[in-house]
Amino acid sequence: MDKDYLIKKWLADELSPEESKVFEKLDDTPFFKDVVNNASVFKASQFSKVDDYQKFKERLKDPETKVKKLNWIRPLMRIASVFVIGFALYYLFFNEKLTKIETQVGEKVSITLPDASLVTVNALSEMAYNEKRWNQKREIKLVGEAFFDVAKGAKFDVVTPKGTVSVLGTEFNVRQRGSFFEVRCFEGTVKVNAEGHEEILKQGDSFRILKGIVTLGENMYNVPQWTKNVSDFQRVAVSQVFEELERQYGVTIILENMNKEQLFTGGFVHDSLENALRSITEPLDLEYTMLPTNKVRVKPSEK
Secondary structure, X not given: OOHHHHHHHHHXXXXXXXXXXXXXXXXXHHHHHHHHHHHHOOOOOOOOOOOOHHHHHHHHHOOOOOOOOOOOHHHHHHHHHHHHHHHHHHHHHHHOOOEEEEOOOOOOEEEXXXXXXXXXXXXXXXXXXXXXXXXXXXXXXXXXXXXXXXXXXXOEEEEOOOOEEEEOOOEEEEEEEOOEEEEEEEEOEEEEEEOOEEEEEXXXXXXXXXXXXXXXXXXXXXXXXXXXXXXXXXXXXXXXXXXHHHXXXXXXXXXXXXXXXXXXXXXXXXXXXXXXXXXXXXXOOEEEEEXXXXXXXXXXXXX
16 A cells, blocks of 8 residues: 555545545645645636546646637636646656565565665565655555564654554564554564554564454564565464465465364465475364365365
8 A cells, every 4th residue: 555556545535544544644645635725726727626646647648638718817727727736746756756676476575775774575565665765764665574674773664554663773574464464573672553552562572463453472483484485373364374375376275164264373384385285284174175277275174
């Protein structure tokens, strides 16, 4: 859920209460509101109403919009209106060019940030940051999962759709998958803000929020195991475990006649699908069948 996505829904008046809270926290929200309010006062202009995000972009690409012959006041207002919206377009699409990293199924990517901080991004995740403004604002936008080894310095923020993690210099892991949000601190101190909850995590602490329920715990390992090609879980719904397996192997898991909320503690490797499936199904007394077209059926064992 990046800035462009939020702006699209805001222009269409389709923000959910949760998305609205995230949008209101954006640094540029007052500017966006001013632009739209200023544009709307030009009643004589066909551009005075900001309909949606797509029309914003279309007008940028096609500035030669047909104009009816009017008196001199209306063209003047129209020019003023186009100028206001054109400035907003420039600000939204060109002024803030983010460096983006997107990983594919089973892919992990390690990058070095301008301050020498290290980030490892897990499979099917998206991360973005402003490289040019990094010295003024150390901020990462993340959807998915990543492990951070942050160089000491000014505040470092990781912003996700479910919450924000703030540190000065430490090692921590952030996982945001749908409604699931988890932070594990491996070194130093981490501050977490998520859905109205604020927690300070120290080395070895973990924070999890799912369906509004906050759980605090301790890490089982000194580093995230997925960075060593092993996905590990502590009392997580088995449906989420299989979703992670899908990300790592590019398969589709079909769950039949089973409790998808059954809790699982354990892990699976990333280099053998058969071994990974056995690691999940055997402790839960499940069985699996390999199907054509990269699918796997999982159901309770009949033995």
